[in-house]
Amino acid sequence: MPKAMVSIELDAPCDVVFNVIHNYDCRLEWDSMLREARLLGGATAAGTGVRSRCVGTWRSAFLALETEYVRFEPGQVAAVKLTNRPPFFEEFAATIRHTALDAGRSRARYIYFFRARPRFLAPFLEPLMNTLLRREVHLRLRSLRRYLASRAA
DSSP states (O other), X not given: OOEEXXXXXXXXXXXXXXXXXXXXXXXXXXXXTEEEEEEOTTOSSOOTTOEXXXXXXXXXXXXXXXXXXXXXXXXXXXXXXXXXXXTTEEEEXXXXXXXXXXXXXXEEEEEEEEEESSGGGHHHHHHHHHHHHHHHXXXXXXXXXXXXXXXXX
């Protein structure tokens, strides 16, 4: 089962970064992986038990992933698990952990794992999917850093 961690240092404190990441009203302003991002079930804010729907860009074949927040500790950590069955994904889960650094800076670590389907193709699909997903997460976190820098200016 592929697993990866992508980390980035940001010129903003943990609580600011956390709030930007989980604010679906501004999500598309910075999230380069998505063309749609919304909360489901009438939710107005992210939190434990809240579900969301995120649709990727052309680079991710416009896949729609619906997830549920299984952990939500503002300023520290949020974790989601996949609740629908998009093509090629049997399972998916991700965690974003925030660590305070010096002078109002922080580190965000995005950790994910997944299992591909159909299972008989997983040995071929998983390395490719992991490479593509890791690249997109790198791009997404750099986009987040640019967004935070533009807000601070």
